[in-house]
Amino acid sequence: MATNTFGRRGVAAPPSRASFQPVAAPIVREIVRDPAQALPSEGTLFGDNKLLADIPFLTIGLIFGLLLIFALQRSLAIDVARDGDLDVRSLIAQGASGYDLVVGRGEWWRIGLAPLLHGSGWHLISNCIGLFIVGVRLESLIGRGWFALIFVASAVAGEVGSLLGNGPGTVGVGASGAITGLIAALFVASFDPEADADQTISRLKTSLFFGVPALLPLAFGASGNVNYYAHAGGAVAGAALAITPWLAFWSYDSLPRSAGMTLLAASLGSLICAGFAAVHYSSYMADAVHYIRASEVPTKSDEMVSRSFDLVTRYPKDARAHVFRAVFFLEQANLRSAETEARTAMSLAASDVAGGPVRSGAQGLMAVLLWAQGRESEAKATAAEPCRAKLAEVRRILQKSKLCS
Secondary structure (H helix, E strand, C coil), rough: CCECCCCCCCCCCCCCCCCCCCCCCCCCCCCCCCCCCCCCCCEECCCEEECCCCCCHHHHHHHHHHHHHHHHHHCCCEEEEEEECHHHHHHHHHHCHHHHHHHHHCCHHHHHHHCCCCCCHHHHHHHHHHHHHHHHHHHHHHHHEEEEHHCCCCCCHHHHHHHCCCCCCECCCHHHHHHHHHHHHHHHHCCCCCCHHHHHHHHHHHHHHHHHHHHHHHCCCCCCCCCCCHHHHHHHHHHHHHHHHHHHHCCCCHHCCHHHHHHHHHHHHHHHHHHHHHHHHHHHEEEEEEEEEEHHHCCCCCHHHHCHHHHHCCCCCCCHHHHHHHHHHHCCCCCCHHHHHHHHHHHHHCCCCCCCHHHCCCCCCHHHHHHCCCCCCHHHHHHHHHHCCCCCCHHHHHHHCCCCC
């Protein structure tokens, strides 16, 4: 029977025993290949990560951890707002951070807890989606050890950025600082010289898709409830740690792949912070009864006016109730009583660790009242701070009265 040889046809006569010499077997390229090159039949997830070999276990574990923590938050919350937000007083008791709390009261332990907390289900879900998509691409590239280090360092840096950027009376929670750090790290990793073009494009697209909306509003005077300063702090830390291996002439493959020590240290630190939170928990929860519950806060202007007397009677320490009452008197053209209520709201908000937005709103209302009475110089001086604040609605009202010009 004829025997085919590689690339030739015909019969090959076997050599005689006397003339036989052993030779090295040829290496067949189709069988022995670079292990970094995937077979076309191998399944992939998000383009550059192998479906089975590169499952982001740490990313998935972090997501489950955040879900469990939020479930605990929800079970301990005093109240839940109509839109699903947890009561801000509950967040403060659970470990939310803010300048007045961390710097003013010396409660440093909040820096270790706030990144693990979330203010609503939607807040949590949006962060988890971003964490998963970025983690799938980044964890297998830099290893779980460096991934964990970036997450923890960016979380802390995000809290520092929040404290430096946000004014007093602002309370914040969320893992977005840590996640933005991972996004920045993915952006830096996009320029890895060992990556092919498809990997580079995939990483760039993902990092820009999430990174631009997370950071760009800072250039235009960010407003609203998003903590962009935490994003900025996390991004700086994440980018710095991602570029460190290049500065040290390391490759990503040489980075530690195990996250055990980092996770152990972070877990112990979080438990210590939780212990401090437990000590202060009862006092903050006792103080919370003096403030309007989240589900009771009016959401429409007519509701604010109609319920103002009831709310100011039941919650005399809550600055918001006095703002509502001031609006009621303003609509009744009783400017003197409205001014009294607005000044009371300003005074209460100034001593409230979560009173920053209310203070700006009360000052804006006071400026409008003074302007309506013809006291223009006082009105402009009072409007100076709320004009600099990040409350879009207050700024719109003041600009309409030309008090922010």
